[in-house]
Amino acid sequence: MNVLNRRKMILVNGVLLILLALSIITCAFLGPTHVNLSKALENLFSSNADAEILFRARLPRILLGVAIGGGMAACGVVLQALLGNPLACPQMLGVSGGASLGGILGLIFFPNWLVPLAGGLFGEISWVPLAAFVGALCSMMLIYRFALFHGRIHPYHLLLSGVIFNSFVAAIIMFLNSIIDFYQAQGVLFWLMGSLSTRAYMTVAFIWIYVAVGFFVLWAKGISLNLITLGEEAALQLGVETNRLQRQIFVASSLMIGAMVSVSGMIGFVGLMIPHAMRLITGSDHRLLLPASFLAGGIFLCWADTLARVLLAPAELPVGIITAFFGGPFFLFLLYREGRRKLAL
Amino acid sequence: MKRVHAQIAGWAGFFLVFVALSVTHAATPPQRIVSLAPSVTEMLFALGFGARVVGVTTYCDYPAEAKKLPKIGSFVNPSLEAIAARRPDLVIGVNDANQSVKAREIAQLGLKISLVTLNNVDEIFRAIKSVAGWIGDAEAGEKLVRKITQQFDEVKKRVESAPRRRTLLVVGLRPLVAAGGGSYINELIMAAGGDNIANNAAQPWLNLPDEYVVSRAPQVIIEAGMGSERGQGGINWYDLKSIPAVKERRIYAYPSDKILRPGPRIGEGLEEIARMIHPECFAESKDRPGKGSRCERSQP
Numbered sequence: 001m002n003v004l005n006r007r008k009m010i011l012v013n014g015v016l017l018i019l020l021a022l023s024i025i026t027c028a029f030l031g032p033t034h035v036n037l038s039k040a041l042e043n044l045f046s047s048n049a050d051a052e053i054l055f056r057a058r059l060p061r062i063l064l065g066v067a068i069g070g071g072m073a074a075c076g077v078v079l080q081a082l083l084g085n086p087l088a089c090p091q092m093l094g095v096s097g098g099a100s101l102g103g104i105l106g107l108i109f110f111p112n113w114l115v116p117l118a119g120g121l122f123g124e125i126s127w128v129p130l131a132a133f134v135g136a137l138c139s140m141m142l143i144y145r146f147a148l149f150h151g152r153i154h155p156y157h158l159l160l161s162g163v164i165f166n167s168f169v170a171a172i173i174m175f176l177n178s179i180i181d182f183y184q185a186q187g188v189l190f191w192l193m194g195s196l197s198t199r200a201y202m203t204v205a206f207i208w209i210y211v212a213v214g215f216f217v218l219w220a221k222g223i224s225l226n227l228i229t230l231g232e233e234a235a236l237q238l239g240v241e242t243n244r245l246q247r248q249i250f251v252a253s254s255l256m257i258g259a260m261v262s263v264s265g266m267i268g269f270v271g272l273m274i275p276h277a278m279r280l281i282t283g284s285d286h287r288l289l290l291p292a293s294f295l296a297g298g299i300f301l302c303w304a305d306t307l308a309r310v311l312l313a314p315a316e317l318p319v320g321i322i323t324a325f326f327g328g329p330f331f332l333f334l335l336y337r338e339g340r341r342k343l344a345l
Numbered sequence: 346m347k348r349v350h351a352q353i354a355g356w357a358g359f360f361l362v363f364v365a366l367s368v369t370h371a372a373t374p375p376q377r378i379v380s381l382a383p384s385v386t387e388m389l390f391a392l393g394f395g396a397r398v399v400g401v402t403t404y405c406d407y408p409a410e411a412k413k414l415p416k417i418g419s420f421v422n423p424s425l426e427a428i429a430a431r432r433p434d435l436v437i438g439v440n441d442a443n444q445s446v447k448a449r450e451i452a453q454l455g456l457k458i459s460l461v462t463l464n465n466v467d468e469i470f471r472a473i474k475s476v477a478g479w480i481g482d483a484e485a486g487e488k489l490v491r492k493i494t495q496q497f498d499e500v501k502k503r504v505e506s507a508p509r510r511r512t513l514l515v516v517g518l519r520p521l522v523a524a525g526g527g528s529y530i531n532e533l534i535m536a537a538g539g540d541n542i543a544n545n546a547a548q549p550w551l552n553l554p555d556e557y558v559v560s561r562a563p564q565v566i567i568e569a570g571m572g573s574e575r576g577q578g579g580i581n582w583y584d585l586k587s588i589p590a591v592k593e594r595r596i597y598a599y600p601s602d603k604i605l606r607p608g609p610r611i612g613e614g615l616e617e618i619a620r621m622i623h624p625e626c627f628a629e630s631k632d633r634p635g636k637g638s639r640c641e642r643s644q645p
Contacts (some may be wrong), residue, residue: 033560045585049559056584128519182383182404182420182606186519190552195520199555199584206503315525315551338402 004285012282016295020066023299025026027062027306028054029241032313047133056199062206062302065196065319068260069301070294071211075253077293078218081225082249083155089272090261094143094165095136095159095254098234099261101169102135103128104188108180119195126203128191129262136258139165144250152243157231193318194265196305207259215257215294220289220315229284267320269327270297270304276334300326374481375435375457381447382439384463384608386411388476389437391609392485396578400431407610409601423447429454437462437476464549465529471492473609489609496612497536500619503626504538508602509620512539513563513590516550516605518581521558525551529607537619538626539565542638559585565622566590569599 029035033053041154052258072090079088090096109125143165147158173192177185198204218225222246227235236242275289282292302321311317377401380386386405387396395410400417416430418424421443428436436451438444440460446529451458461472461477470490477486478580512534514524524530524541528549534541543553566582582591590596599621603614620627 016441032554032557047592049562049587052585052587053386053556054558057559178419178422186522190517190520190522197520197555309554309556314553314557315546315548316520316554318552319389 002287004283008146008282009288013291013295016292016299017281020299020302021064022061023067023302027302028058031058031309036167037244046051060198060201060204061305064207065301065305067140067204067207067211067263068196068267069214069274069297069299069304070221071256071260071272071297072267072271072301073293073297074211074215074218075256075291076297077275077278077286078221078225078249079252079271080227080275082246084229085159086276087272088159089268090253090257090288091166091268091271092162093257093264094162094248095140095257096168096171096266097166098139098142098260099132099136099258100192100266102138103132103262103265104176105135107188107191108176108184115278117290126200129203132262133258136254136262139169140251140254140258147250153246155164157244158250166283168279170305172344191265192297194267194302194320195316196267196319197316207263208250210256210259212253215290217252218249219287219290222285222290225249225286226284227289228321237341243293253275265320267301267323269323269331271319273323273327273330274300276329280334351441351526374436377433377435378480379431379432379433379436380405380418380429381417381444383407383462383602383627384606385437385439387606387608387610388473388489392473392477392480392482393488394480394485394619396484397480399433400428401593407606417523425450425454433457435459435479437479440470464527464528465534466497466611469529469607469611472607493612494607497615500615501536504623507538507623507626509538509540510564511542511561511589512537512540512565512567512622513558513561514567514569514618515553515617516569518568522550523553525549529611530604531620533604533611533615534622537615537622539618539622553580555585562587562589564589564593564595566596567599567618567621568597569601569605587588589644595621 009026029037032055035054036050037054037059040048040054075090076088079090079093080086082088083092107129110131143158143161144153146161146165147153149157157165177188180188217283224235224240227238227240228242228245230238232242235245275293278289278293278296284286301319301323304326305320308317308319311322353457363585377399378397380387380389380398383402386398386401387407389395390408390411395408396529398411401411401414402418402420402423403416404420405411405414405435415427417427417431421581423438423444425447435458436456436458438451438460439450445460445579448458448460450587459475460467461475463472470493473490473493474483474486477483477489484568514530514534516522516524517590523543524534525548526541526544527547530549531541531544534544542558543551566588568581582588582596585591599617601614602611602616604618
């Protein structure tokens with residue numbers, strides 16, 4: 001058992017932080033088209049194709065990818081600990097289903113995706129992500145109500161209600177998809193596949209605020225999270241207010257997931273694979289595991305999205321395909337390697 | 346081995362039924378036709394066989410009479426029961442991955458089914474002729490194809506002297522879904538004097554990253570989506586001012602099925618997109634073709 005100390009903390013997070021910075025810079029110059037940096041910086045404020053590719057088409061999308069990769073991975077870590085289940089991932093909490101349903105209702109009833117404010121000077125209002133976020137909040141309250149018994153959230157009920165809620169929502173989405181017209185149905189399917197495509201820094205900032213606040217709330221609970229993986233009773237005996245911890249974690253991660261899914265759609269496997277991969281490297285201490293997973297998730301999604309843009313250029317692949325191609329085999333490999341032992345949490 | 350035999354027997358049976366039905370159909374032209382696609386429905390009506398259509402899909406909304414006909418399910422998922430209940434003597438579908446499977450099931454019900462292939466303009470013309478032939482009026486098919494060919498020729502004549510304009514045709518904005526090189530729509534853009542910036546992709550439809558659009562700098566953007574982006578014309582692009590289409594306000598909302606459906610209205614649709622790509626070629630009165638006029642001089 002390796003013990004957490006300040007040196008390891010700084011070393012791991014420092015290396016990951018440097019890798020993340022390098023990834024952001026490298027990915028900003030990778031894409032189906034070549035960008036000339038000096039030309040982009042030369043006349044930044046006139047309409048300049050290189051600058052637009054770099055600062056409007058690529059950079060916001062990379063920053064969004066980092067936030068969502070990191071947020072998903074961090075949520076995966078805490079949900080796996082909270083639910084005591086190595087399969088737990090952000091998609092499992094019904095919030096993602098609620099966000100999808102909200103987004104699709106938005107796509108159907110507010111077809112105008114965005115309304116620029118003052119000619120785009122103040123950014124834009126995007127109806128569909130807004131509707132998705134409202135959907136996420138509603139489903140969060142609903143699931144909270146269903147998982148709450150005698151004043152406490154039961155992880156078992158949380159898991160079951162989340163899975164059932166998502167399947168139920170999937171059925172509603174399929175129903176809506178079969179009654180709307182053909183082209184709308186195509187649009188819905190594309191939206192469901194998930195994408196990091198964005199040019200709005202406002203949206204990116206909104207996601208970063210949710211993800212960053214949520215992350216620090218979760219990180220502050222690192223020690224309690226360590227104890228809760230020993231089992232609820234043990235944690236209770238060791239002085240963790242499990243009721244409160246569970247509620248706080250549920251609310252914090254739900255808000256993060258709701259915000260993320262409402263902008264990017266369902267991007268699977270980041271929240272499942274990164275936490276397991278980082279446990280192999282850093283061990284299971286959540287004080288280190290959480291920031292390390294956040295940084296690694298950011299790096300991973302940053303590269304996955306770059307691959308999605310480049311592999312079949314000029315066509316763009318849904319980024320969820322790339323994450324699944326890496327995540328699926330990795331998870332099976334982990335199961336195989338661990339043999340009969342349970343996957344560590 | 347047994348399974349292989351069974352499969353061969355099955356196919357042979359399928360073939361025999363097919364041949365038998367083809368022979369019987371030769372004797373009496375079909376009177377009760379079910380269409381499994383909006384494009385096929387449009388062909389049937391344009392050929393003058395509208396009165397014989399007894400079932401259409403939920404997406405068949407043109408011409409208006411087609412809307413009132415009994416529905417047999419959607420284009421993607423037609424209901425076998427509903428088709429059989431219409432007691433058709435001919436079912437016409439589209440030869441794609443989905444409907445070719447359905448066709449086998451429909452044939453197993455003892456119904457006659459024929460499929461048309463609609464991947465490029467030539468195939469659309471051939472399909473119109475085949476449909477007319479199946480119904481026993483090949484002349485109607487020839488006539489309709491002549492009419493559409495004429496519409497094509499007229500547009501080509503008007504734009505032939507004009508320089509090709511880089512064009513992007515999208516059906517969805519978030520994510521950006523554009524017509525690629527592998528569809529008849531690419532041919533329509535070419536015929537309208539455009540140059541599809543996504544034609545180096547083999548897919549009929551593809552999701553394009555924004556940066557690709559910026560780098561290829563389209564001069565005309567046509568937003569042809571019917572659904573989610575209704576009436577948004579151009580708002581999506583306001584921040585990418587280096588794109589000539591954005592700078593020169595050549596972004597058109599074109600909420601029409603005419604070119605999105607591989608049917609008899611592609612000729613009309615072609616003229617409409619040609620007017621967007623080369624408005625200067627259509628500036629003068631309609632009875633004077635545009636050759637040698639303003640069209641030649643004006644540069645993008």
